[in-house]
Amino acid sequence: MTAVPVTIMITSPLEPEHARRIAAACPESTEVIYRPDLVPPSRYAGDHDGDPGWTRTPGQQDEWSGLLAHAHVLWDFPVRDDEDVEFSLIAPNARWVQTSTAGVGQIVKRLGLQGSDLVITTASGIHGQPLAEFVFGVLLGHVKRFGHLRTEQRSHHWERFSTGELAGQTMAIIGPGRIGREVARIAKAFRMNVWAMGRTNTPNRAKELGVDQLFGRDELRTMLARADCLVLCAPHTPETENLIGRGELLAMKSDAVLINIARGAMIDETALVDVLEQGHLAFAALDVFRHEPLPPDSPLWDLPNVLVSPHSASTADSENGKLTDLFIRNLEHFLNGRFHEMEPRLDTSRLY
Amino acid sequence: MTAVPVTIMITSPLEPEHARRIAAACPESTEVIYRPDLVPPSRYAGDHDGDPGWTRTPGQQDEWSGLLAHAHVLWDFPVRDDEDVEFSLIAPNARWVQTSTAGVGQIVKRLGLQGSDLVITTASGIHGQPLAEFVFGVLLGHVKRFGHLRTEQRSHHWERFSTGELAGQTMAIIGPGRIGREVARIAKAFRMNVWAMGRTNTPNRAKELGVDQLFGRDELRTMLARADCLVLCAPHTPETENLIGRGELLAMKSDAVLINIARGAMIDETALVDVLEQGHLAFAALDVFRHEPLPPDSPLWDLPNVLVSPHSASTADSENGKLTDLFIRNLEHFLNGRFHEMEPRLDTSRLY
Numbered sequence: 001m002t003a004v005p006v007t008i009m010i011t012s013p014l015e016p017e018h019a020r021r022i023a024a025a026c027p028e029s030t031e032v033i034y035r036p037d038l039v040p041p042s043r044y045a046g047d048h049d050g051d052p053g054w055t056r057t058p059g060q061q062d063e064w065s066g067l068l069a070h071a072h073v074l075w076d077f078p079v080r081d082d083e084d085v086e087f088s089l090i091a092p093n094a095r096w097v098q099t100s101t102a103g104v105g106q107i108v109k110r111l112g113l114q115g116s117d118l119v120i121t122t123a124s125g126i127h128g129q130p131l132a133e134f135v136f137g138v139l140l141g142h143v144k145r146f147g148h149l150r151t152e153q154r155s156h157h158w159e160r161f162s163t164g165e166l167a168g169q170t171m172a173i174i175g176p177g178r179i180g181r182e183v184a185r186i187a188k189a190f191r192m193n194v195w196a197m198g199r200t201n202t203p204n205r206a207k208e209l210g211v212d213q214l215f216g217r218d219e220l221r222t223m224l225a226r227a228d229c230l231v232l233c234a235p236h237t238p239e240t241e242n243l244i245g246r247g248e249l250l251a252m253k254s255d256a257v258l259i260n261i262a263r264g265a266m267i268d269e270t271a272l273v274d275v276l277e278q279g280h281l282a283f284a285a286l287d288v289f290r291h292e293p294l295p296p297d298s299p300l301w302d303l304p305n306v307l308v309s310p311h312s313a314s315t316a317d318s319e320n321g322k323l324t325d326l327f328i329r330n331l332e333h334f335l336n337g338r339f340h341e342m343e344p345r346l347d348t349s350r351l352y
Numbered sequence: 353m354t355a356v357p358v359t360i361m362i363t364s365p366l367e368p369e370h371a372r373r374i375a376a377a378c379p380e381s382t383e384v385i386y387r388p389d390l391v392p393p394s395r396y397a398g399d400h401d402g403d404p405g406w407t408r409t410p411g412q413q414d415e416w417s418g419l420l421a422h423a424h425v426l427w428d429f430p431v432r433d434d435e436d437v438e439f440s441l442i443a444p445n446a447r448w449v450q451t452s453t454a455g456v457g458q459i460v461k462r463l464g465l466q467g468s469d470l471v472i473t474t475a476s477g478i479h480g481q482p483l484a485e486f487v488f489g490v491l492l493g494h495v496k497r498f499g500h501l502r503t504e505q506r507s508h509h510w511e512r513f514s515t516g517e518l519a520g521q522t523m524a525i526i527g528p529g530r531i532g533r534e535v536a537r538i539a540k541a542f543r544m545n546v547w548a549m550g551r552t553n554t555p556n557r558a559k560e561l562g563v564d565q566l567f568g569r570d571e572l573r574t575m576l577a578r579a580d581c582l583v584l585c586a587p588h589t590p591e592t593e594n595l596i597g598r599g600e601l602l603a604m605k606s607d608a609v610l611i612n613i614a615r616g617a618m619i620d621e622t623a624l625v626d627v628l629e630q631g632h633l634a635f636a637a638l639d640v641f642r643h644e645p646l647p648p649d650s651p652l653w654d655l656p657n658v659l660v661s662p663h664s665a666s667t668a669d670s671e672n673g674k675l676t677d678l679f680i681r682n683l684e685h686f687l688n689g690r691f692h693e694m695e696p697r698l699d700t701s702r703l704y
Contacts, residue, residue, distance in 0.1 A: 043511075149659060156653045160396065161664050163669065186542065189541030307498070313496070317514050
């Protein structure tokens with residue numbers, strides 16, 4: 001490895017064992033700044049934001065800013081969702097940021113980094129498995145009528161019944177990226193038909209993605225009209241904002257299921273509430289919302305055909321271990337100047 | 353096809369469209385007796401028992417017995433679970449019975465058919481997919497903490513949290529037959545480790561079954577002690593009766609999940625209740641019970657860590673369509689004397 005001194009700074013909550021693993025993977029010339037006392041305390045495994053009520057004292061803030069000014073590598077952007085700062089002013093020496101989330105396009109834009117040559121590697125792929133597990137938990141609970149089972153159980157009532165099944169159903173995926181492909185792979189194991197709408201639609205693309213059929217943006221409603229479930233996995237970009245409006249929702253089958261594990265801004269939430277209240281959609285499982293936390297007076301909380309999940313479907317107890325593995329792989333490439341081998345890279349122009 | 357006259361009799365509820373398909377598949381010399389007026393009315397799609405309150409009038413019973421006496425092929429055994437009759441007396445001309453369920457060993461024994469040369473093909477395999485979907489619905493709902501989500505949703509409470517995941521967990525399967533292999537196949541898609549205990553344990557057997565490791569009967573507790581979930585799929589035979597006793601339940605991890613989609617008699621139900629009440633097992637999903645219907649005063653109904661399912665996990669709306677396909681395939685073999693090609697065959701000696 002190179003002997004150029006490099007300073008790595010951990011800027012979000014991380015368990016000591018993972019910080020130790022990172023330090024152990026570094027050459028002597030590399031310094032790891034791990035100061036859990038200067039970041040908000042973690043609330044659960046894989047919490048990258050930490051307690052929102054926690055703030056730094058003025059003294060801590062000075063120390064924090066001083067450390068940040070010298071760091072070359074950051075584990076996470078050192079800002080909160082509601083902070084408005086110019087990244088180049090607070091971290092002028094940063095060359096590479098490894099984020100702990102996948103959908104960082106909007107934060108990169110907000111920090112004034114669109115089009116910059118900062119290396120940004122994301123957690124894209126880390127969340128594929130937990131998100132796919134969420135998707136199939138929702139779909140199976142719905143198709144196998146677990147809600148009905150619980151009602152029957154409460155009244156000690158035994159009555160045999162029949163259910164649908166995932167096998168033979170058609171799943172439509174919007175955004176067949178790493179997460180969408182993981183969902184598609186498991187859907188195929190359940191013997192579902194899998195369709196997808198993505199940005200590219202070349203002849204070999206469906207096979208590459210592991211789906212049965214690809215649809216173009218102009219065929220969205222055609223795809224929706226024939227799908228039994230719709231899974232939103234696309235990044236939040238200008239093209240996906242409000243992609244699912246009232247017309248798209250009404251195009252869907254009335255017994256279809258909608259799952260949003262992408263970003264709340266993809267759906268017209270007002271139209272969604274209307275459509276769900278009218279029973280036009282059978283069920284919606286939402287892990288993301290236009291405004292998070294979902295306001296306590298949102299009608300979504302009380303709809304019987306909605307599962308509200310607090311943006312936690314991707315969060316698994318194993319997450320920071322996997323992120324640490326990823327960081328260490330990327331660090332070795334970074335220290336040896338093999339920037340092109342670092343992955344998964346964010347395209348800072350296209351923001352995904 | 354052969355010209356020998358053959359009489360087929362449908363002895364359990366079946367939708368007219370399926371009976372029509374069977375008739376259409378028959379040569380002219382074959383007669384199909386389809387008398388929905390002489391069988392109990394169906395209560396749900398795939399109901400093979402029909403309304404237990406329904407009975408034949410004496411006139412209907414005479415007509416039924418007369419028809420049965422001449423039938424060569426039966427769609428289902430023409431007896432109810434609680435009837436005690438000698439099969440050879442009521443259906444002396446029967447050469448082949450296609451059953452609509454998989455686990456028929458006990459009924460075959462009760463009808464005096466153990467060791468007989470009656471051809472018995474079962475529905476084994478038909479239920480693999482619906483049962484596997486039940487298994488993963490249970491496991492995902494548990495690991496992704498859907499119960500916690502519902503509680504949080506009821507109180508409009510947004511708090512991010514972390515969960516476990518199926519990926520990396522170890523599943524133990526007892527009875528890697530058609531159903532167990534389907535469960536194993538999907539478990540591998542979820543990146544689980546899959547172990548199994550079956551009757552044969554030869555070097556290539558694990559690979560044939562699609563599992564990572566096989567355990568012998570004498571290693572049962574060793575396997576249970578290291579598994580995150582146990583799925584019972586074995587047939588009900590003298591070897592599997594009471595296989596999971598108190599000692600086996602106590603050998604399991606306290607955060608493990610137990611799923612029984614086999615037969616209730618495989619588990620010591622009293623010990624199971626104790627173990628669940630003490631929180632030694634995290635969760636049990638039971639589709640089968642020692643006494644069915646599960647008595648209204650069974651403590652299982654009210655345990656918060658139990659899902660009671662009324663022996664319906666295998667019942668899918670598509671079932672009779674699939675059974676009809678299977679029957680038509682077997683019928684062609686039967687009419688052409690290719691008995692060895694009929695499948696899946698019950699071994700009338702071993703009863704599975």
